[in-house]
Amino acid sequence: MPLPYYVSPEQMMQDKAEYAKKGIAKGRSIIAMEYEHGVLLVADNPSASLYKISEIYDSIAFSGAGKYSEFENLRKAGIRHADLKGFMYSREDVTARSLANGYSQSLGTIFSQEIKPLEVEILVAQVGISEHPNEMYRISFDGSIFDERGFAAIGGRSEAIQVFLKERYKNGLPILKDALSLCIAALESVTNQKLPLEGLEIATLDRTRAGRKFRRIPPTESRQILA
Amino acid sequence: MPLFPDDYGSSFFDYLAHQRPDLVPTARGWASAPSSPLEEGRGSQVPPVAHGTTVLAIKFQGGVLIAGDRRATEGYQIAGRRMEKVFKVDAHSAMAIAGAAGPCIEMAKLFQTEMEHYEKLEGIQLSCEGKANKLGQMVKANLPMVLQGLVVLPIYVGYDLKRAEGRIFKYDITGGRYEESDYHAIGSGGKDARTTMKEHFRKDLSEDETLRIALLALYNAAEEDIGTGGPDLVRGIYPTAKLVGASGIADVEDQRIGSVYAALINERRNGD
Numbered sequence: 001m002p003l004p005y006y007v008s009p010e011q012m013m014q015d016k017a018e019y020a021k022k023g024i025a026k027g028r029s030i031i032a033m034e035y036e037h038g039v040l041l042v043a044d045n046p047s048a049s050l051y052k053i054s055e056i057y058d059s060i061a062f063s064g065a066g067k068y069s070e071f072e073n074l075r076k077a078g079i080r081h082a083d084l085k086g087f088m089y090s091r092e093d094v095t096a097r098s099l100a101n102g103y104s105q106s107l108g109t110i111f112s113q114e115i116k117p118l119e120v121e122i123l124v125a126q127v128g129i130s131e132h133p134n135e136m137y138r139i140s141f142d143g144s145i146f147d148e149r150g151f152a153a154i155g156g157r158s159e160a161i162q163v164f165l166k167e168r169y170k171n172g173l174p175i176l177k178d179a180l181s182l183c184i185a186a187l188e189s190v191t192n193q194k195l196p197l198e199g200l201e202i203a204t205l206d207r208t209r210a211g212r213k214f215r216r217i218p219p220t221e222s223r224q225i226l227a
Numbered sequence: 228m229p230l231f232p233d234d235y236g237s238s239f240f241d242y243l244a245h246q247r248p249d250l251v252p253t254a255r256g257w258a259s260a261p262s263s264p265l266e267e268g269r270g271s272q273v274p275p276v277a278h279g280t281t282v283l284a285i286k287f288q289g290g291v292l293i294a295g296d297r298r299a300t301e302g303y304q305i306a307g308r309r310m311e312k313v314f315k316v317d318a319h320s321a322m323a324i325a326g327a328a329g330p331c332i333e334m335a336k337l338f339q340t341e342m343e344h345y346e347k348l349e350g351i352q353l354s355c356e357g358k359a360n361k362l363g364q365m366v367k368a369n370l371p372m373v374l375q376g377l378v379v380l381p382i383y384v385g386y387d388l389k390r391a392e393g394r395i396f397k398y399d400i401t402g403g404r405y406e407e408s409d410y411h412a413i414g415s416g417g418k419d420a421r422t423t424m425k426e427h428f429r430k431d432l433s434e435d436e437t438l439r440i441a442l443l444a445l446y447n448a449a450e451e452d453i454g455t456g457g458p459d460l461v462r463g464i465y466p467t468a469k470l471v472g473a474s475g476i477a478d479v480e481d482q483r484i485g486s487v488y489a490a491l492i493n494e495r496r497n498g499d
Contacts, residue, residue: 055347076348083239083344087336088250 016117020141023119024066029155030123031186032063032148033169034134035179038127038205038213042183044155044191045201053203055214057082057094059127061205065155066120066141074103074122096126100137100145108143117141121154127205127213134205157190164189176204177225197222239344240337240365252333252369279454281416281445282312282323284384284395285424286409287437290472291384291393294441294479295323296416296449297464298456308459313467317342318475320358320385325414326378334369334379338362355387359396359404367402382413386471393471416448416455423447434470438479441468442487458488 028044030052041063043052052071053063056078064071081102086094103122111117118141126135136148146152150169153161164186174182180202188195202217209215217225235242244251282295299307306328313323314335322338324331341361346352353361362383369379383396395407410428412420423444432440445466449457458465465488468479 049350051350054350079344079347080235080239080242083340083347084243084247087239087243087340088247 013112016111017142020111020117020119024121024141025156027065027067027156029153029157029161029187029190030063030065031151031153031161031165031183032061032123032125032136033151033165033179033183034136034149034173035176035204036173037176038207039125039134039136040176040179040183041123041125041203041205042180042187043201044187044195044199046199048198051201053201053216054079055212056099056124057086058091058211059129059205059207059213060094060096060099061125061203061214062122063125063154064120064122065158067118070118071120071122074106074118074120077106078103078124096124096135096137100124100139103139104143104145106143107139107141111142121158123152123154125152125205127207129207129213153186160190161186180222180225197226237345237348238361239341240361240368242344243337252330252337252372280312280325280414281412281420281448281452281455282325282382282414283412283417283420283424283441283444284323284382284407284410285428285432285437285441286393286395287432287434289393289434290386290470291395292434292437292441292468292470292479293321293323293382293384294445294466294468296445296456296466297459298454299328300454303453305456308456308462308464311467313469314339315469315476316358316383316385317346317352319352319388319471320355320383321469321471321476322362322381322383324379324381325417326380327376330369330372330377330379334365334381338365341365354389355385355394358385359383359394359406362396363398363402363404365402366398366400370401373400380413382411384471386473388473391473412444412448414448414455416445416452419448419451420444438468438483439487439491442466442484443491446488446491458485458492460488460492 030043033040041053041061043063045052054075056062062075062078064074078099081099082094107118120141122139124137128134136152138146138148138152138154151165168182197219202222204215205213206215207213235245279300284291284293293313295312297308297310299310313321315321316339322335324335342358362381381398385394387394395411397405397407397411410424424440427440446457449455465481465484470477470479
């Protein structure tokens with residue numbers, strides 16, 4: 001029996017991380033930004049039916065960058081987790097924090113145990129209701145989790161976007177129009193081209209809505225908001 | 228959080244049955260008794276109709292109205308005066324249930340979650356027909372509990388956006404699904420309510436007329452049936468009603484129901 005080759009754990013992790021990063025870098029970017037009524041999510045997504053942003057629960061949204069099949073599975077797992085929890089306990093007991101923890105565990109386990117890590121980066125946002133602050137969690141391919149304030153970016157050029165937004169995002173929550181135009185400007189700054197509104201996927205978690213807070217904003221409406 | 232569990236499709240009910248069978252209303256251990264419940268059930272054990280309730284639905288121009296009384300009974304005792312028997316399912320549909328209170332509420336909650344779950348996973352809502360069929364499957368899954376005496380019978384109404392009309396579905400205990408063209412009522416006072424609706428129903432009812440007929444039907448049912456509660460003027464408890472139309476679902480305010488009853492009672496007083 002031949003002896004298995006020895007690969008140092010350090011080397012293996014490094015290789016996996018490089019592989020995952022390469023996969024994610026190919027994808028387009030997504031931004032989440034706090035605004036006066038909640039959280040705005042904007043994705044550079046030319047498809048009008050294959051979504052990158054999705055509703056998870058009453059006040060929680062999900063977005064995924066990287067490999068579609070992989071973050072789609074994560075999205076479904078999140079919806080199942082949330083619906084089960086809401087059914088078992090109550091609707092208010094479903095929180096973004098527990099969901100983000102679940103994602104972090106799953107991604108971390110897959111990164112260390114499977115041969116191929118997931119090439120995804122995900123973002124979980126929750127709009128705060130009645131004086132509670134909004135929550136935004138960014139979870140990367142290896143399960144590391146970041147608690148973001150003000151804005152968060154994931155996907156191919158997320159670092160450049162974060163630099164762009166850090167300079168321009170002012171403390172004090174912007175109105176929807178300002179937040180949306182800032183997000184679009186940030187996405188345009190990394191793609192170096194004008195992005196048509198039809199090529200953007202836009203959604204909000206709006207605390208002023210009754211019941212489910214998630215809502216998609218179609219291009220016709222985003223045009224009106226920006227006007 | 229299991230990661231790649233895609234064998235459940237888009238059904239929360241199936242997911243629950245695999246992951247947490249203890250939470251599925253029908254899968255309680257005692258549902259499968261050692262002697263075949265079907266054999267036993269053929270005798271007098273199967274309750275012929277659901278007990279203690281009247282819930283009804285009527286179609287009108289703008290969609291469909293669904294309403295129900297508020298009484299809960301335990302034998303000859305009144306167990307509750309403020310029971311809600313009409314449940315919103317999603318933006319364009321509602322259900323009302325007759326039967327044992329606990330399993331009824333559980334089924335409504337599970338069905339609401341099921342619809343929302345499907346919508347989120349698939350990105351679009353189920354069709355009106357699809358929702359009605361899914362509810363039929365859930366009623367069918369409840370059959371073992373029916374044989375234990377815990378009947379749950381729903382009536383389902385939805386606004387079909389494709390056909391641009393309201394629709395009413397009734398069920399039997401085996402999950403059989405039947406569409407009603409005009410109106411329907413179930414529960415112990417269902418027959419009385421249907422008689423009233425039969426006399427007053429027309430094809431082109433306005434919203435106000437429909438509400439009046441629904442409340443009159445519940446009133447008549449409450450007069451004839453001990454399981455159905457009438458308007459409680461002392462405590463200000465009235466039957467609940469919801470309107471399901473193209474623009475979505477809306478509760479009829481208590482005040483509006485109260486004023487319809489005030490007029491009805493006044494008519495009766497003067498008529499006698």
